[in-house]
Amino acid sequence: MKEYASLSKEELKNEYENLNKEYEELVSMNLVLDMSRGKPEPGQLDLAKDMLSVLDANTEFVCNGQDARNYGGLDGLASAKELFAEMLRTSVDHVFVGGASSLNLMFDTISRAYMFGIMGETPWSKLEKVKFLCPAPGYDRHFAVTERFGFENVLVPMKADGPDMDVVEELVKDPAVKGIWCVPKYSNPEGVVYSDEVVKRFASLKPAAKDFRIFWDNAYMVHHLYEKIEILNIIDECEKAGNPDMYYEFCSFSKISFAGAGIAAMATSPANLADAKKTITVQTIGADKVNMLRHVLYFKNAAGVDAHMEKHAAMLRPKFEMVDRVLSEGLEGLGAGTWAKPKGGYFVTFYANDNCAKRIIELCKKAGVVMTGAGAPFPYGKDPKDSVIRISPSYPTIEELEKAVKVFVTCVKLATVENLM
Amino acid sequence: MKEYASLSKEELKNEYENLNKEYEELVSMNLVLDMSRGKPEPGQLDLAKDMLSVLDANTEFVCNGQDARNYGGLDGLASAKELFAEMLRTSVDHVFVGGASSLNLMFDTISRAYMFGIMGETPWSKLEKVKFLCPAPGYDRHFAVTERFGFENVLVPMKADGPDMDVVEELVKDPAVKGIWCVPKYSNPEGVVYSDEVVKRFASLKPAAKDFRIFWDNAYMVHHLYEKIEILNIIDECEKAGNPDMYYEFCSFSKISFAGAGIAAMATSPANLADAKKTITVQTIGADKVNMLRHVLYFKNAAGVDAHMEKHAAMLRPKFEMVDRVLSEGLEGLGAGTWAKPKGGYFVTFYANDNCAKRIIELCKKAGVVMTGAGAPFPYGKDPKDSVIRISPSYPTIEELEKAVKVFVTCVKLATVENLM
Numbered sequence: 001m002k003e004y005a006s007l008s009k010e011e012l013k014n015e016y017e018n019l020n021k022e023y024e025e026l027v028s029m030n031l032v033l034d035m036s037r038g039k040p041e042p043g044q045l046d047l048a049k050d051m052l053s054v055l056d057a058n059t060e061f062v063c064n065g066q067d068a069r070n071y072g073g074l075d076g077l078a079s080a081k082e083l084f085a086e087m088l089r090t091s092v093d094h095v096f097v098g099g100a101s102s103l104n105l106m107f108d109t110i111s112r113a114y115m116f117g118i119m120g121e122t123p124w125s126k127l128e129k130v131k132f133l134c135p136a137p138g139y140d141r142h143f144a145v146t147e148r149f150g151f152e153n154v155l156v157p158m159k160a161d162g163p164d165m166d167v168v169e170e171l172v173k174d175p176a177v178k179g180i181w182c183v184p185k186y187s188n189p190e191g192v193v194y195s196d197e198v199v200k201r202f203a204s205l206k207p208a209a210k211d212f213r214i215f216w217d218n219a220y221m222v223h224h225l226y227e228k229i230e231i232l233n234i235i236d237e238c239e240k241a242g243n244p245d246m247y248y249e250f251c252s253f254s255k256i257s258f259a260g261a262g263i264a265a266m267a268t269s270p271a272n273l274a275d276a277k278k279t280i281t282v283q284t285i286g287a288d289k290v291n292m293l294r295h296v297l298y299f300k301n302a303a304g305v306d307a308h309m310e311k312h313a314a315m316l317r318p319k320f321e322m323v324d325r326v327l328s329e330g331l332e333g334l335g336a337g338t339w340a341k342p343k344g345g346y347f348v349t350f351y352a353n354d355n356c357a358k359r360i361i362e363l364c365k366k367a368g369v370v371m372t373g374a375g376a377p378f379p380y381g382k383d384p385k386d387s388v389i390r391i392s393p394s395y396p397t398i399e400e401l402e403k404a405v406k407v408f409v410t411c412v413k414l415a416t417v418e419n420l421m
Numbered sequence: 422m423k424e425y426a427s428l429s430k431e432e433l434k435n436e437y438e439n440l441n442k443e444y445e446e447l448v449s450m451n452l453v454l455d456m457s458r459g460k461p462e463p464g465q466l467d468l469a470k471d472m473l474s475v476l477d478a479n480t481e482f483v484c485n486g487q488d489a490r491n492y493g494g495l496d497g498l499a500s501a502k503e504l505f506a507e508m509l510r511t512s513v514d515h516v517f518v519g520g521a522s523s524l525n526l527m528f529d530t531i532s533r534a535y536m537f538g539i540m541g542e543t544p545w546s547k548l549e550k551v552k553f554l555c556p557a558p559g560y561d562r563h564f565a566v567t568e569r570f571g572f573e574n575v576l577v578p579m580k581a582d583g584p585d586m587d588v589v590e591e592l593v594k595d596p597a598v599k600g601i602w603c604v605p606k607y608s609n610p611e612g613v614v615y616s617d618e619v620v621k622r623f624a625s626l627k628p629a630a631k632d633f634r635i636f637w638d639n640a641y642m643v644h645h646l647y648e649k650i651e652i653l654n655i656i657d658e659c660e661k662a663g664n665p666d667m668y669y670e671f672c673s674f675s676k677i678s679f680a681g682a683g684i685a686a687m688a689t690s691p692a693n694l695a696d697a698k699k700t701i702t703v704q705t706i707g708a709d710k711v712n713m714l715r716h717v718l719y720f721k722n723a724a725g726v727d728a729h730m731e732k733h734a735a736m737l738r739p740k741f742e743m744v745d746r747v748l749s750e751g752l753e754g755l756g757a758g759t760w761a762k763p764k765g766g767y768f769v770t771f772y773a774n775d776n777c778a779k780r781i782i783e784l785c786k787k788a789g790v791v792m793t794g795a796g797a798p799f800p801y802g803k804d805p806k807d808s809v810i811r812i813s814p815s816y817p818t819i820e821e822l823e824k825a826v827k828v829f830v831t832c833v834k835l836a837t838v839e840n841l842m
Binding site for chain 1: 429446458460461463466470472473474476478481482488489490491492493494520522523524525528529530532535536537544546562566567568570675680681682700704705706707708709710711712
């Protein structure tokens, strides 16, 4: 097949009719498939099943004078802080271990800035205007947080090695710009790995707002599909650049142990932590330390986590490779779209021709394949080019996934031809 | 010994010298004792040790199509909602199951009102003045929350059957009054059980502020020392009184299973819940559902919880009775103070003569016995009469507790005599 854009009117019409027939056959099969959810499949959850029995009646619960079962320990069990510190390559005085959800830690960090201000600066609720930078395609739940607070979400284009830093450096000159959302490794959804240069430029930002903060959501820090990739450490880089308080880093075990029952952490400067704890000490006596102990005893250390993540990779890799294969077989040479080949994370981003994404997702839906909504990876759900589609290969079985991607290929072709006609 | 107030100057001086000698001997013993902490002793935590092994590799994690280990289920696992609904005598559509900490649920509820407002009303952050009613003696962590937000904490006197409702009914006519903190059963610290009349008067309040809410912290709902005492159900009473949205009820398993690893819930009207979830759905994907499942499988139902709480009572009762006995033996007839005889909860409140509480606690401290700070049960830490002392008998062993209460008795006597001289 030739490239669609080079087809004659007649050829396009023929192709449309063939595709439409193929599509109607798919619709008549009443498929029920889902590529929308960036969540682990049950088999991945089973990988950590033995974590549930590491604690029993004979466990020693007292660690550094602290009974994990009792009240106390606002910033988490000492051993859990050590585990996170090793994973994040920092010291325990930078670490706060919270509940099960890193999103909740992020939301609460924004809340504190909004309600009480950061380090004596004006609470964001008292400002006329707050802007937040949203590298996009990005994570819809990040953007939803700052949207909920009524901040203006400002789109920053993504490049192959991270956000467009020329744009970021320019935008932070505006004192209303208070922060930026980042997923620095295997970004959601594109799988972008921030280059050393990008991390260094982040650490060296000269924002007009003293309380500007980088929200560094290291959600996929150990979620490699192939070899281990390390990025520069934002903690060290910010310290070196003389901006020791400019970041909050977040991570969790949601896609390491259990998505609904992991442990989450925030890493930031001791000064930021002390500032945050003025409020947290009023909010709670502490998060679930027994679950922290369970994680520590099961994973032991960063090497234990890495070994466990290799098992996840072994389950995820064939799915990612299958998506790539089916897309290649179906679309190569047609000029109907391109797609990312991520080295980790949870998503494959498909770049449709302009003005085709919504239509593709609509066609998929009618054929029984649920996709993440078009525009979701952009602020306010608006993809300026209507081009980006997030594919989530993790949750379906590989058989379901293959069927779903094949339907997707037909929908891509049909929408592309429609668009050309 | 005669009543202190009736002693002659000479008799007082003699008594003072004797007490002072007794006290100096205590000081020289270098005791290290603590009656400050309202937390379970390790033996109480051991009671739930088998809960740690109810989950294993063979557990069925899927319930109503929801895998407890995976993402999803914003308001909690269906079976956990059922357990709380039974305990709170309501329906599951009133129940939200959060993380491990009910204090955190309360803080977040205030935060939401502050940041986004309740049901379309003006966010409290935008108001000139917010007042919160604080029945006192009460729980210092409640008062700390509203103090952190800069609200004015208004003291409401406690009576034998709950807050002084004449005062409450009058104060809620002020539209700046947005809420009230309540611990309706075995209140912290006095052990007061709200009477039916008090609950009905709460449910029938006619506050000027539409977004006035009763924060009904049912922290000790099943924490009986003797027979089971039930109070009227605030949920039903508010519905009957035509105020279905006027309350948020809170409770947790912190003093049922593990203080640091329980599960907590909020019960409120479906309309309040829907309003709260507009924010919570942005804040988190959900709390730890595996811990919810662990609790459900271990406790099974409300009867299972009651049976478990009888074991707690069996450990706590001797401590409470010993405190009462030592206080009686040491202080009966002296006019040096009175004390509560709670039927449940975690505290014994001692009412010293006016202007003596601070001095008693200071003397205790010097003799190696740590008490909760004087004034702690009052807004801004200010006890108008300097009279109330919170004794926490749960954490020390019974032998330590006996020593500590005996020291306390000497300090009470010494401070009282000093005060009379």
